[in-house]
Every structure is written in structure tokens, then in C-alpha cells.
Amino acid sequence: MNLNLTIIGQSITFIVFVLICMKYIWPLITAAMTERQKKIADGLAAADRASKDLELAQEKATHTLRDAKAEAASILESANKRAAQIVEEAKEQAREEGERIKAAAQADVEQEVNRAKEKLRSQVATLAFAGAEKVLESSVDQSTHKDMIDKLAASL
Amino acid sequence: MAADGNAPTTTEYIQHHLTNWTYGKLPAGTYCDGKTVQETTGWTVAHCPEEMAAMGFNAIHLDSMLWSIGLGIIFLALFRWGAKKAHAGVPSGMLNFIEAIIEFIDKTVKDGFQYRSRFVAPLALTIFVWVFLMNLMDLVPVDWIPQLAAWIAGDPHFYFKIVPTTDPNITLGMGFTVIALVILFSIRQKGLIGFIKELTFHPFHPSFKGVGLLFAPLIIVFNLILETIALVAKPISLGLRLFGNLYAGEMIFILIAAMFSAGLLFGVFAGALQLGWALFHIIVITLQAFVFMVLTIVYMSMAFHEDDEDQFNH
Structure with a gap:
């Protein structure tokens, strides 16, 4: 075993190499690795979040769809109800109109009848007098019997 | 290697493989059985182990440093x-x-x-990586690079070892550097007083009350001796463990390589042995690099570790 200056040479070399490694190699590689680790972790987290988002979105979509269906159904129902109501109302209106027209017609008819009756009444007395004159062949005092005839006409 | 006509004996062959390319300050004199004469003391490349x-x-192993x-x-x-x-x-x-x-190193460091x-x-x-690479040179067949170097140098006796970790200078150099760092960080973390306390108040705690005061200096001296031995043993064990494993491995590779020249039968057998040993050695070189690293981490952890203060105050 020849121990000599080599031992010192090796020590110096060793220190120099370690310092170079410490300054120019180790931090760079570990920094890159740490950064990659972080990137991968972020990526995984993002993927997780995305899948959760997707799930949420799907749930929301399902929800919306269900709501829309329910709404459509309710709209349809109310529309049907409304339609039935409208039909009902129309029927009612029609009936009322019909009755109103009928009433008006009846009133017209009555009025007509009354008018005819009035006309008839006004002529009844004359007719009666003419008839009585003819029957009695005598002149009848018109003023004396007028009241009686009028009464008769009124009772018609 | 047999350029001068004589094939080397097995002993010479092995010896040659275990000698470093050395450059150093050679005192004036005659060396190597009178083959080389150094007229004045000066720096030169050694020609034989005697030099x-x-x-x-005052010498440096050029091959170890070059490869390292x-x-x-x-x-x-x-x-x-x-x-x-x-x-x-x-x-x-x-x-x-x-x-x-x-990542592997980071995990190991975080664990320890x-x-x-x-x-x-x-x-x-x-x-880890450097020691592994130095150990890895052990798997290169033992004659390839030294023969090439000898051919380039034009000297058949050119000494060239390619595995730096079979040179105790290299392993001990690293071991002592690690311990120097441990001491440095210990002092930085605990202060000089803290470091001295660690050396003198452990493992036996001296008492400063009553009769204990009489024994306190004795205990402190005893602790200091014990802790100093422990401190010095660390780099030596660190360096020699690596050196021993690699030196032994290299030695076996050389012995196997020496068998190649002993006829066809031995050559084939040696080939099988070489393969087997190389496969096994892959584990050894990795393990030794790992052990050196883990022990360094443990020692550094001890340097940063601070004992609870109350241990000194009770």
C-alpha cells in the first residue's frame, strides 16, 4: 500500500465534483422532476374536476329535461283545460244568445199581437155598431151605447 | 509484455498488474537492480516498485487520477x-x-x-455514480487497456491500472473527505463547543457534583480517546471496505487471466470462471458503491443530529 499524494489529489477532485454536482446538476434535475410531478398532479386534479363537472352537467341536463317534460305536460294539460273551458263558454254564450234571440222574437211576436189586438180593438166598436145597426135597423144613439161597446172592446 | 523475449512469470504478471503508473520525487541513487540511475533528486516516472x-x-498515481x-x-x-x-x-x-x-438517490437520502x-x-x-463507474472498470478484461497503453507508450513494462478503486489512495481519499465534511458540518450545526462536547461527554456522561468531580477529567479523557478512535475508524473503514472488495475482485480477475496462458483446457475453464466472476462482480460493484453512499448519508445524518440539551444538564 503506497499512500501518497494521490490521496490528496483524489480528495480535491472529489470536493470539486460534488460542488459541480450540487451547483449545476442536482437542483436542475430535481426542479424539473418536481415541476413535472406538480403538472401531473394538476392534470389529474383537472381530470377529476372535469369528470365531476361532466357528472354535474349530466345531472343538470337530466333535471332540465325532466323539468321541461313536466312543464310541457302541465302546459298541455292547462291548454286542454282552457280549450274545454272555451268550448264550454262558447256553448254557454251560444245558449244565452239563442235564448236572447228567442226572447226578442217572442217580444216581437207579442208586440205584433198586441198591435193587432189594438187595431182590432179600435175597429171592434165600429164593426159592432155597424152590426148592431144592421140588426136593429134603427139608429142607435151612438153616445149612449158607446161606453158599453168600449167596455166590450176592452174585455177583448 | 514479453517484448524482451522472456514471458513473465505468473508472479511478475500479477505484480505488474497491481502496480500503478507513478510519478514522483525520486531521491538520487541507483534503482531497479542497477537498471536506472537517478543522478539528482527530481520528479520522474517510476520504473519499478523499488523506485x-x-x-x-511525494508521488502521485497518474493512472488512478486519470481514470478517476x-x-x-x-x-x-x-x-x-x-x-x-x-x-x-x-x-x-x-x-x-x-x-x-x-429519484433512487433522493429516496435513499430522504430515508437516511x-x-x-x-x-x-x-x-x-x-x-454513488462515480464509485460505480470506477468499480465498473473492474469488468473490463484486465489486459485490454493496460496492453493498449503499453503499446501506445512503447514500453512493455508500462504500469497502468485502470480501476481507481483498487488504489487505497483513491478510496481513503474519499473516505477522509467524507469525514472531513462530517466534522465540518458537525461544527457548523452544533458549534465548536457542541462538537467538542460530543467528543468528550459521550458515551459516558461525567458528573460535576460532589465526588463525581474527581472522576470527571478521567471520564472526559476516556471519552475523548474512545470517540477519536471511532471518528478515525470511520473513514478508514469506509475507504478500506471499498478498496478491499475491489482489490480482491481485481486480484481474482488477474488470477483467472493468468490461467489463460496455461493451455487450452485451462483457458476454457478460465473463460467460464471469468464469466461467472464477472456476473457476480456486477452485484459487488453496485453494492459497494451503494454501501459507500449509504454510510456517507448516515455519517452526515450523525453530523446534523443534535442531542437533547437536557442530557448535558442533569
């Missing part, structure tokens, strides 16, 4: 490329591989070291 012994501490620095640069270049390419997008190919290593430090993880990464 290396004469150089003593070269492999370190390969490591840094590869990971620097990765650091430049690193992005937060989808990684691919080589970047994946680099990130897998980084619960404090905040920008230093420990890069330290662990450097140790």
Missing part, C-alpha cells in the same frame, strides 16, 4: 446533459434513466437523512 518505495509520499477524473467527468457530463435537457414534459430515453437514478441540506443529496449522487 516507488523510494518516492514515499476521467470517469468523474463522464459522470458530470452525462448528468449535466440530463440537467440541461430536463423539462417538466414527458421524459424519454437517457433522461428517464438519469431521472430514475436521481431527515434534515434540510442542499449538499447531502448531490454528495450521495456523486459518490
Whole structure:
């Protein structure tokens, strides 16, 4: 075993190499690795979040769809109800109109009848007098019997 | 290797493979059985183990340093490329591989070291990959690169070891550096007083009341001796463990390689052995790199660990 200056040479070399490694190699590689680790972790987290988002979105979509269906159904129902109501109302209106027209017609008819009756009444007395004159062949005092005839006409 | 006509003996072959390319300050004198003469004391490349012994501490293993620095640069270049390419997008190919290593180191560090430090993880990464690469050279067949180097150098006796971690200088150099860092961080975390307290008040707590006061200095000295031994043992065990494992592995590869020249039958057998040992050795080199790193993390964790104050006050 020849121990000599080599031992010192090796020590110096060793220190120099370690310092170079410490300054120019180790931090760079570990920094890159740490950064990659972080990137991968972020990526995984993002993927997780995305899948959760997707799930949420799907749930929301399902929800919306269900709501829309329910709404459509309710709209349809109310529309049907409304339609039935409208039909009902129309029927009612029609009936009322019909009755109103009928009433008006009846009133017209009555009025007509009354008018005819009035006309008839006004002529009844004359007719009666003419008839009585003819029957009695005598002149009848018109003023004396007028009241009686009028009464008769009124009772018609 | 047999350029001078004589094939080397097995002992010479093994010896040659275990000798480093050494450059050092050689005192004047005659060496290597009178083959080389150093006229004045000066820096030169050693020609034989005798010269290396004469150089003593004033020498450096050129091959160990070359491979150690070269492999370190390969490591840094590869990971620097990765650091430049690193992005937060989808990684691919080589970047994946680099990130897998980084992640593995990061996890190991987080398991063993619960404090905040920008230093420990890069330290662990450097140790693991660098030591692994240095160990990996053990799997290159033992003669390939040394023979090539000898051919390029034009010297058949050219010494060239390609596995830096079979050189105790390299492993102990790293071990002592780690412990120097541990001491440095200990002092930074706990202060000089805290560090000295750690060395003197453990494992036996001295009492400062009544009769205990008489024994307190004794206990402190005893603690200091014990803790100093423990502290010195750490880098030595760290360095020698790695060295021992790799040296033994290399030795077996060399022994197997020496068998190749002993005839066809032995050659085939050696080939099978070589393959088996290489496969097994893949585990050893990885494990040793890992053990060195984990122990470093543990020692650094101990440097950051602060004992509860009340332990000193009761």
C-alpha cells in the first residue's frame, strides 16, 4: 500500500465534483422532476374536476329535461283545460244568445199581437155598431151605447 | 509484455498488474537492480516498485487520477446533459434513466437523512455514480487497456491500472473527505463547543457534583480517546471496505487471466470462471458503491443530529 499524494489529489477532485454536482446538476434535475410531478398532479386534479363537472352537467341536463317534460305536460294539460273551458263558454254564450234571440222574437211576436189586438180593438166598436145597426135597423144613439161597446172592446 | 523475449512469470504478471503508473520525487541513487540511475533528486516516472518505495509520499498515481477524473467527468457530463435537457414534459430515453437514478438517490437520502441540506443529496449522487463507474472498470478484461497503453507508450513494462478503486489512495481519499465534511458540518450545526462536547461527554456522561468531580477529567479523557478512535475508524473503514472488495475482485480477475496462458483446457475453464466472476462482480460493484453512499448519508445524518440539551444538564 503506497499512500501518497494521490490521496490528496483524489480528495480535491472529489470536493470539486460534488460542488459541480450540487451547483449545476442536482437542483436542475430535481426542479424539473418536481415541476413535472406538480403538472401531473394538476392534470389529474383537472381530470377529476372535469369528470365531476361532466357528472354535474349530466345531472343538470337530466333535471332540465325532466323539468321541461313536466312543464310541457302541465302546459298541455292547462291548454286542454282552457280549450274545454272555451268550448264550454262558447256553448254557454251560444245558449244565452239563442235564448236572447228567442226572447226578442217572442217580444216581437207579442208586440205584433198586441198591435193587432189594438187595431182590432179600435175597429171592434165600429164593426159592432155597424152590426148592431144592421140588426136593429134603427139608429142607435151612438153616445149612449158607446161606453158599453168600449167596455166590450176592452174585455177583448 | 514479453517484448524482451522472456514471458513473465505468473508472479511478475500479477505484480505488474497491481502496480500503478507513478510519478514522483525520486531521491538520487541507483534503482531497479542497477537498471536506472537517478543522478539528482527530481520528479520522474517510476520504473519499478523499488523506485516507488523510494518516492514515499511525494508521488502521485497518474493512472488512478486519470481514470478517476476521467470517469468523474463522464459522470458530470452525462448528468449535466440530463440537467440541461430536463423539462417538466414527458421524459424519454437517457433522461428517464438519469431521472430514475436521481429519484433512487433522493429516496435513499430522504430515508437516511431527515434534515434540510442542499449538499447531502448531490454528495450521495456523486459518490454513488462515480464509485460505480470506477468499480465498473473492474469488468473490463484486465489486459485490454493496460496492453493498449503499453503499446501506445512503447514500453512493455508500462504500469497502468485502470480501476481507481483498487488504489487505497483513491478510496481513503474519499473516505477522509467524507469525514472531513462530517466534522465540518458537525461544527457548523452544533458549534465548536457542541462538537467538542460530543467528543468528550459521550458515551459516558461525567458528573460535576460532589465526588463525581474527581472522576470527571478521567471520564472526559476516556471519552475523548474512545470517540477519536471511532471518528478515525470511520473513514478508514469506509475507504478500506471499498478498496478491499475491489482489490480482491481485481486480484481474482488477474488470477483467472493468468490461467489463460496455461493451455487450452485451462483457458476454457478460465473463460467460464471469468464469466461467472464477472456476473457476480456486477452485484459487488453496485453494492459497494451503494454501501459507500449509504454510510456517507448516515455519517452526515450523525453530523446534523443534535442531542437533547437536557442530557448535558442533569
